[in-house]
Amino acid sequence: MVKSVRVIGVGGSLRAGSTSRSALRAALDGALGAGAEPDLIGVRELDLPMYTPERSVPAAARRLAEAAYACDALIWSTPTYHGSVSGWFKNALDWLILLAERDPPYLTNKPVGLVATAGGIQGLQAVSSLDFIARALRAWSVPLVLPVAQASQSFDPEGRLTDELVGTQLRELGAEVVRAARQFQSEGSCDYADARQFADPGHRWPGAA
Ligand SMILES: Cc1cc2nc3c(=O)[nH]c(=O)nc-3n(C[C@H](O)[C@H](O)[C@H](O)COP(=O)(O)O)c2cc1C
Numbered sequence: 001m002v003k004s005v006r007v008i009g010v011g012g013s014l015r016a017g018s019t020s021r022s023a024l025r026a027a028l029d030g031a032l033g034a035g036a037e038p039d040l041i042g043v044r045e046l047d048l049p050m051y052t053p054e055r056s057v058p059a060a061a062r063r064l065a066e067a068a069y070a071c072d073a074l075i076w077s078t079p080t081y082h083g084s085v086s087g088w089f090k091n092a093l094d095w096l097i098l099l100a101e102r103d104p105p106y107l108t109n110k111p112v113g114l115v116a117t118a119g120g121i122q123g124l125q126a127v128s129s130l131d132f133i134a135r136a137l138r139a140w141s142v143p144l145v146l147p148v149a150q151a152s153q154s155f156d157p158e159g160r161l162t163d164e165l166v167g168t169q170l171r172e173l174g175a176e177v178v179r180a181a182r183q184f185q186s187e188g189s190c191d192y193a194d195a196r197q198f199a200d201p202g203h204r205w206p207g208a209a
Pocket residue numbers: 012013014015017018019020021078079080081082083084117118119120121122123151159
């Protein structure tokens with residue numbers, strides 16, 4: 001029997017027409033197309049207070065942490081703010097400290113797809129920040145990442161995705177996350193499909209002697 005793959009998408013911004021949220025939706029559509037059960041958790045709706053260890057844990061933080069722990073894979077999508085992730089998005093992930101004492105802790109062995117939208121050209125910096133966070137939380141970032149630069153060219157003013165190529169890339173990322181999750185389910189680890197050819201002893205990098 002094929003096990004279901006539960007993918008949660010976390011992200012977006014506080015703006016009504018959030019491009020990072022639309023990008024997340026498209027990536028989750030790709031996950032759905034690959035046979036997963038996707039669920040979108042927008043940071044705007046979560047409305048979490050800033051993390052502090054002294055306060056009682058808000059219900060929304062517990063809901064986020066439990067969803068993250070129960071799922072098989074995640075997709076994160078943040079706006080690029082000053083060369084990194086937004087504070088609101090990072091704060092949501094900081095609440096995952098609720099998973100620190102679990103066995104296994106945090107997001108152990110869960111693949112994460114990384115997406116960022118950017119007004120300029122710095123989306124890759126935000127994706128790299130996401131990668132650091134993924135590793136800190138014991139997750140595996142999927143090598144295929146998607147920084148959407150100059151987002152106003154790919155989304156309309158209401159935040160709707162208008163760029164078919166970007167839409168296709170986001171859906172491919174979602175499908176890749178599902179593939180990685182299935183591999184973790186069956187083998188307990190995962191590789192990178194596109195890198196398999198490089199494991200072939202007969203393969204030579206272009207230009208290599
Ligand atoms: C506080 C702030 C900082 C930003 N910093 C950057 C940046 O460093 N590089 C960049 O390319 N875009 C930057 N932008 C533009 C946003 O990344 C861009 O508008 C993004 O699409 C917003 O995502 P959203 O539509 O989900 O709100 C910044 C926007 C704001 C509001």
